[in-house]
Amino acid sequence: xxxTLVVFxxxxxxxxxxxxxxxxxxxxxxxxGLYQWAFMGFYQADQASLQALFSGLPxxxxxxxxxxxxxxxxxxxxxxTMELLLTLPISVPQAVLxxxxxxxxxxxxxxxxxxxEWATVAYLGDPDHGVILAGFVGxxxxxxxxxxxxxxxxxxxxxxxxxxxxxxxxLLVNLTIGFPGVADWLGGVLPAFLHQTIKDxxxxxxxxxxxxxxxxxxxxxxxxxxxALCLFANAAVVDLRKGA
Amino acid sequence: xxxxxxxxKRFGPFTAVDDLSLSVGRGExxxxxxxxxxxxxxxxxxxxxxxxxxxxRIQVCGHDVGTHPREAxxxxxxxxxxxxxxxxxxxxxxxxxxxxxxxxxxxxLRSAVDRAIERTELQGVTAQRIETLSKGFKRRVGLAQxxxxxPEVLVLDEPTDGLDPNQKAQVRALIREMSGxxxxxxxxxxxxxxxxxxxxxxxxxxxxxxxxxxxAELRQRxxxxxxxxxxxxxxxxxxxxxxxxxxxxxxxxxxxxxxxxSAFRVFPRDKRALLPEVTALAHARGWSTEHVFVDPGRLDxxxxxxxxxxxxxxxxxxxxxxxxSEAPAxxxxxx
Numbered sequence: 001x002x003x004t005l006v007v008f009x010x011x012x013x014x015x016x017x018x019x020x021x022x023x024x025x026x027x028x029x030x031x032x033g034l035y036q037w038a039f040m041g042f043y044q045a046d047q048a049s050l051q052a053l054f055s056g057l058p059x060x061x062x063x064x065x066x067x068x069x070x071x072x073x074x075x076x077x078x079x080x081t082m083e084l085l086l087t088l089p090i091s092v093p094q095a096v097l098x099x100x101x102x103x104x105x106x107x108x109x110x111x112x113x114x115x116x117e118w119a120t121v122a123y124l125g126d127p128d129h130g131v132i133l134a135g136f137v138g139x140x141x142x143x144x145x146x147x148x149x150x151x152x153x154x155x156x157x158x159x160x161x162x163x164x165x166x167x168x169x170x171l172l173v174n175l176t177i178g179f180p181g182v183a184d185w186l187g188g189v190l191p192a193f194l195h196q197t198i199k200d201x202x203x204x205x206x207x208x209x210x211x212x213x214x215x216x217x218x219x220x221x222x223x224x225x226x227x228a229l230c231l232f233a234n235a236a237v238v239d240l241r242k243g244a
Numbered sequence: 245x246x247x248x249x250x251x252x253k254r255f256g257p258f259t260a261v262d263d264l265s266l267s268v269g270r271g272e273x274x275x276x277x278x279x280x281x282x283x284x285x286x287x288x289x290x291x292x293x294x295x296x297x298x299x300x301r302i303q304v305c306g307h308d309v310g311t312h313p314r315e316a317x318x319x320x321x322x323x324x325x326x327x328x329x330x331x332x333x334x335x336x337x338x339x340x341x342x343x344x345x346x347x348x349x350x351x352x353l354r355s356a357v358d359r360a361i362e363r364t365e366l367q368g369v370t371a372q373r374i375e376t377l378s379k380g381f382k383r384r385v386g387l388a389q390x391x392x393x394x395p396e397v398l399v400l401d402e403p404t405d406g407l408d409p410n411q412k413a414q415v416r417a418l419i420r421e422m423s424g425x426x427x428x429x430x431x432x433x434x435x436x437x438x439x440x441x442x443x444x445x446x447x448x449x450x451x452x453x454x455x456x457x458x459x460a461e462l463r464q465r466x467x468x469x470x471x472x473x474x475x476x477x478x479x480x481x482x483x484x485x486x487x488x489x490x491x492x493x494x495x496x497x498x499x500x501x502x503x504x505x506s507a508f509r510v511f512p513r514d515k516r517a518l519l520p521e522v523t524a525l526a527h528a529r530g531w532s533t534e535h536v537f538v539d540p541g542r543l544d545x546x547x548x549x550x551x552x553x554x555x556x557x558x559x560x561x562x563x564x565x566x567x568x569s570e571a572p573a574x575x576x577x578x579x
Contacts, residue, residue: 003345006341006344006345007345009341009344010330010333010341013337014330014332014333017332017333018332079328079331080324080325080326080328081328081329081330082328083289083294083324083328084322084324084328084329084330084389086293086294087292087293087294087317087322087324088317088342088345088346089313089314089315089317089318089345089346089347090345091313091314242294242295
C-alpha cells in the first residue's frame with residue numbers, strides 16, 4: 001500500500017467520522033429530488049429520462065463541491081497537521097492525489113445514491129439507459145474537475161470560508177460563460193477564436209454534450225486533463241507554501 | 245547521525261537560520277535553547293524535510309534530506325511544535341494511519357501501535373476522539389506518533405510546552421528512557437529541562453549558534469558560578485574588606501541581610517573554588533556563620549548574556565534593536 005492509498009483511506013474515513021458527510025448526502029438527495037420533481041416538473045414532462053436532473057447538476061455542484069473541497073488543504077494548514085502529514089515519508093504528490101481521490105470517491109457515493117432516480121424512471125417508463133449512464137459518468141467527471149479546482153484554491157489559504165467563496169465565484173464564472181444566453185452574447189462581442197476557447201473550457205458545455213448521451217473522448221479528456229492540471233498546480237502550491 | 249552544513253533559511257528579507265553547522269551523534273540528547281524567533285523551530289522543520297533550506301545541506305542517518313527526503317523521513321520521528329493532530333480521529337486510528345504511512349502492515353503495525361500506546365501510557369483513551377483529550381494526552385499522542393516506528397532519530401519541538409509539572413516529568417522520563425541508542429534533538433525554553441534530559445546544550449539566537457557544550461558547561465558560563473553567598477550574624481567590623489583581601493577573590497558585593505545579620509557575595513577570580521579560604525577566614529575572625537551557599541551558576545543569567553549581550557557585541561546597536569524587536573513578529577507572521 002503506497003502513500004496515496006494510505007492518505008486516501010484516512011481522508012475517506014474522515015468524511016464519515018463527522019455528521020457532515022451525512023448532512024451533505026441528505027442535502028444532495030433532497031435538492032436533486034426537489035429540482036427534478038418539483039421545479040422541473042418530472043410528471044408533467046412525461047418523459048422517461050433524467051435530462052432535467054442532469055441539467056441541474058452543474059448548478060447544484062456549484063454550491064456543494066466548494067463546500068466539500070474547501071477543507072482539503074486549508075484545514076491542514078490552519079491546524080498545523082500539514083506538518084505532521086508532510087513529514088511522514090509521503091510525497092506531496094501522493095498526499096495531493098490521495099486527498100483528491102478520497103473527496104472524489106465521496107462524490108461517487110453521492111452519485112451512487114442518486115441512481116435511485118434512475119431506478120425510478122426505469123420503473124415508471126422505458127428510458128435510454130445508455131444516455132443515463134453517460135450522464136452519470138459525465139456528472140462524476142465534472143464533479144472531479146470542480147473538486148480538483150476546489151482543492152487547488154484550498155491549498156492557497158488557511159481560511160476555509162475564503163476558499164469556499166473564491167472557488168464558488170470562479171466556478172460560477174466558468175459556468176456562466178458557457179450558459180447559452182451568455183455564450184451567444186459573448187459570441188457577438190469577442191473575436192471568434194476567443195469565443196471558441198471560452199466555449200471549449202466551459203464545464204457546462206462539455207457536460208451538456210455528455211449528458212445528452214454523446215460520450216466524446218475529447219470531452220472526457222478535457223475533464224481528466226483539467227483535473228490533472230489542477231492537481232499538478234495543487235502539489236506545486238503545497239510544496240512552495242509549506243512554511244507560509 | 246544528523247549533520248547540518250552551513251544551513252541557512254531566509255523568509256524574504258528575514259534570516260531565520262544563519263549559516264548553522266552542527267553534528268549530532270548516536271546517544272546524544274541535544275537541547276536547542278533560545279528565545280522565541282531564534283530559529284529553533286525553523287531548524288527542526290528543515291531537519292525533518294518540511295521546509296527546504298535556502299542554502300546548506302542536511303543529512304539524517306546518511307540520507308540527504310534535500311535529495312532523499314523520503315528515506316530521511318523514514319529514519320526519523322518528529323513531534324511538531326504544539327503537537328498538531330487530526331482532531332476527529334482517535335489516537336488508535338491516528339497511530340494506525342502514521343504506521344501505514346511508514347510502511348508498517350499487519351502484525352508489525354499492530355505491535356508498533358500497541359508498544360507506542362504503552363510507552364506513552366495512552367491505554368485509557370485510545371478510542372476517544374483526539375479533540376476531546378486534555379493537552380497532556382494530546383502531547384502524548386504526538387509523542388506516540390513520533391516513536392511509533394522506533395526511529396533512530398527523534399526531533400521534538402517543545403515536547404513539554406504547556407504541560408503541568410507531573411506531565412512534564414513524565415515526558416522527560418520518557419525521553420531519558422529512549423535516549424541511549426538514539427539521537428534526540430529537542431527544543432525548549434525551559435532552561436532546567438536541558439539539565440534534566442540533555443547531554444548536550446546549544447543556545448541559538450538570531451539564527452546562529454551562541455553556545456554548544458554540556459549543560460554543566462553552560463551553567464559555568466554564569467558570572468555567579470562558584471560565587472559564595474555568606475550570611476553572618478551581626479555586622480562584624482571590616483568583613484567586606486577582609487573577604488576582598490583574600491587570595492583569588494575578584495570582588496565582594498554586600499547583599500541585603502535580614503535583621504541583625506549581614507550578607508555578602510564573594511566573586512572568585514577565574515572561577516576558582518573559594519569555599520576553604522572563605523570558611524577559614526570566618527573561623528579565624530570568629531564570625532558566627534549563619535549560612536554559606538556556593539552558587540552552581542544560573543542558567544537564566546547565562547541565557548540572557550548569550551542571547552542578548554552577545555548580539556550587542558556582534559552587531560551595531562541599531563541593527564540589533566531592529567532585529568530583536570522585529571524578529572519574533574516576523575517568525576510569527578511566516579508560520
